[in-house]
Amino acid sequence: MQAPVAPVPPSPASPSAPPSLPPGRRRRQWRGLYTALIALVILVLLGSGLGAYFAFFSKSSPPAPIPGGQAFFLSSGQFNTGTAQGIGDQLDISLQHVPDAQPGKSYYAWLLGDRQPHIETQPLQPQALFTLPLLLGKLSVNNGNVSFFYKGTAQHDNLISVTSRMLITEEDTNGTPRGPAADRSAWLYYAEIPQTSYGNPALSALDHIRHLFYKExxxxxxxxxxxxxxxxxxxxxxxxxxxxxxxxxxxxxVTDPTVIHNLFLSILDYLDGAPNVQVDVPGGSPVAADTTISRVALLSVAPAQVNLTDLANNPPGYLQHIALHLNGVVQAPDATPHMRTLATQIIEALNNAKMWLQQVRADAQQLVKMDKFQLAQSSTQTLLDNMLANATYAYIGQLDPKTNQVLHGVLQVHYDVAGLATLTISPNLPQNI
Incomplete structure (x- = not known):
């Protein structure tokens, strides 16, 4: 090993050269600089790539929403038990993302007949006041939305009896068009209730809905x-x-049970139907309820009803009969997912109502056979309370305490059946109308 050498001070006239590094240290330094340079290049490339990516997508606008909406048939409640008036006699139209009409133009809504028009063999009376196509009115656009209510004809004609399609056109604002424009370019939006026939007998979803909502x-x-x-x-x-x-x-x-007995008889007349009620009431009992309305039962209690063997005189009870048509909607080849889901939910509500009305029937069967001495027993009050509770559930439904969910009854069925006739409006247009 050499002894340390004392450094020589530099000459003040010239600067000293930088000290020379050993070869190993020089290699390590260049390797570090090279690594840092590569990392810097990668960061620059990544930064520029991400910048371009975000710049591209920040400039690209999302796709424009598709205009469309729905139309619902409503019932005014102006019922006439001798006709179908007041049922499905109104229409509520709701559209979204609709552009304003061109200057001098307006949107018009029309109800159309079926794709394959049918002729009623026994049309309901009185005859409808409208002809097809039916002009519902001029639609106003407010910030891309349309909300329009058609209140119906003067005599509350059933609209769904002969209509099943809708067309929205763009036509001159001035004047009232007599019919949809023949020029297809004026057609903007369209909707129809599914109407492809299937099965034997050949019925469509529309046919089944009309049985429920218009005419059986x-x-x-x-x-x-x-x-x-x-x-x-x-x-x-x-x-x-x-x-x-x-x-x-x-x-x-009570000294004279006649009045309350007539109430029990009336309940059973409607539950069993006049052709079948004799199985539940004392012999010789009259039909206490309306003799025409009670001809069709709420429940199917006789083999002829269940097996559909005497449709002309003793058709199935309403609960069974409605379920048959709802299953027809579910099985229709062109039924929408919404229709199938809704029909299934209605069937569940019908099953709930059937369970509760069967309990009403069981209580009424006991009560109708009691004389005034039996009616005086304390158990009678319990039967009456139970009968009322189950009749209430059958009508409005019941809250299930186990699940905190509502088990629906006939009232919800009534609302949901109207929903089956929903018209889904879109820009998808037919080749002709």
């Missing part, structure tokens, strides 16, 4: 115009009304 052929023969839904709704409401009267009018010291 078998009921018409029996003098009950209108759809199945409205009679289920009315008759269940009446059973509830009679159950309330029976409970409120009851007194243990």
């Amino acid at each position: 052929t078998r009921l018409g023969v029996l003098g009950l115009p209108g759809g199945l839904d409205v009679w289920l709704f009315r008759n269940t409401e009446k059973v509830l009304e009679w159950s309330i009267s029976a409970r409120d009018d009851y007194h243990p010291q």
